[in-house]
Amino acid sequence: MSKISLRDLEAVLAIARRGSFRAAATELDISTTALSHGIARLEAELGIRLFNRTTRTVALTEAGQQFVDRIGPALSDIDRAMDSARSHGETPSGVLRINASAVPAEAIMSGLVPDFLRRHPRMEVDLRTEERLVDIVAEGFDLGIRVRDLVPTDMIALSIGQWQRYAVVASPEYLADRAPPQNPGDLKDHDCIRARLPSGALLRWHFERQGETVSVDVTGRLTLDDAGVARCAVLRGAGIGIFLEQSVCDDIAAGRMTRLLEDWTPPRSDYCLYSPSRRHPSAGLAAFLAMARELANNARRAAATWDSQSSDASSADPVGTHTWRRARRPRKPSR
Known part of the structure; x- marks a missing residue:
């Protein structure tokens, strides 16, 4: 184990995540050659092949998939422990990794993320946008944003402040x-x-x-x-x-x-920001969640005002037929 570094393990996860040595090398800011040599050394140390490689594709072997399934959560725990250790009693700093689908990603970029970065200049945000539902813990993310119905039941969820209709x-x-x-x-x-x-x-x-x-x-x-x-x-x-x-x-x-x-x-907030239950979140994560709650509360008050106005408008027409005062044609009988 002494010959294997955390950097080597992060390289394996990056290749598995990206499906490409070139893309993983770009993410890690190293050359493709250096990355390839590092994986070869790791495979030799472990005595197994982690990836099947052709000129066009890179795919995990069965042993490689089992390896990734084990080290992914472990590295996430290590990253969180290091972030937490650095941040206690300090100004929020470090990288906040977020995975979101496209619509809520645009929503948080219109306010929450820029405001957070302005308020906390030592923080960075790595926002990845994709439509597939990912395991944020296994893939090394601090937070996810998805439609409420898709949020895993074992996560702590918070409706984000971008209310919509x-x-x-x-x-x-x-x-x-x-x-x-x-x-x-x-x-x-x-x-x-x-x-x-x-x-x-x-x-x-x-x-x-x-x-x-x-x-x-x-x-x-x-x-x-x-x-x-x-x-x-x-x-x-x-x-x-x-x-x-x-x-x-x-x-x-x-x-x-x-x-x-x-x-x-x-108006309602169907999108939720969610994360694993943590007793001691990093200062950066805690600050981001606090800002999200602040924006959500402001949006909730605005939505309550809309609902009150809507109730007043419909009080004289309790079934909402005012919307359909135009002549209606009868429905054709079903065949």
């Missing part, structure tokens, strides 16, 4: 011979475009109005795993879809889509 929409073509839904329960009579999450589960549609919350497992003949494809399906009249408001606001404004159940979709 969902929009339930359909095309005028789809609604031409169907009565629009007046409440979430009416969705059972419609073709809804179901969304499959990276975990394989189907997205439940969540609604809220005046303190009442409803979750619906919608039914439909079309199931998709990409929001862009789902948008195309809605535009072609294939059914009712649910999207982040900013994704379809132009379609709504142009009349290509009609918004439904608007009074059931107040």
Whole structure:
């Protein structure tokens, strides 16, 4: 073991993570040749081959995968212990590693991360954006950001302060011979475009109005795993879809889509920042979490103001029919 350094182990994880010696060398700021020689020495010391290499691909061997599964969490523990030791009683410093999907990554870059770096000049943030759900502990991240439904149950989660609205929409073509839904329960009579999450589960549609919350497992003949494809399906009249408001606001404004159940979709924070339970987080991690809570509380107060205004507007029309005062065509009988 004396011949094996932490740097060697970090190199193995970088190659496994990147799937390429060249990309791993860039991440580690060393030459590809030096990295290749280091892995060769490590394999000789261990007496096993860690990677199968061709001119085009790099893949872990079975022994290599077992090795990575063991050293990943161990190195994460070592990094956290060193960060914690450095930071106790000191100004927050070091690197905060975050893994997020694209939408919340953009959200935290619009406020939280820049503000954090300005407030703590000795801190660095390494933000990796990817849609697959990763094991943040095994892959060496301090924090993850995902939709609430995807956050592992053994993690400590915090709703981030970027509140947003969902929009339930359909095309005028789809609604031409169907009565629009007046409440979430009416969705059972419609073709809804179901969304499959990276975990394989189907997205439940969540609604809220005046303190009442409803979750619906919608039914439909079309199931998709990409929001862009789902948008195309809605535009072609294939059914009712649910999207982040900013994704379809132009379609709504142009009349290509009609918004439904608007009074059931107040601003909400579906994205959560999550991390393993830690009794002694590093000063940098603790400072980041404190800022996230501060922004979340500010956003929650703003959302409460919106909800109060919405309640006042709908008090004279408790089922929300004010949204649909235009003439409605009766639904065609099912075939």
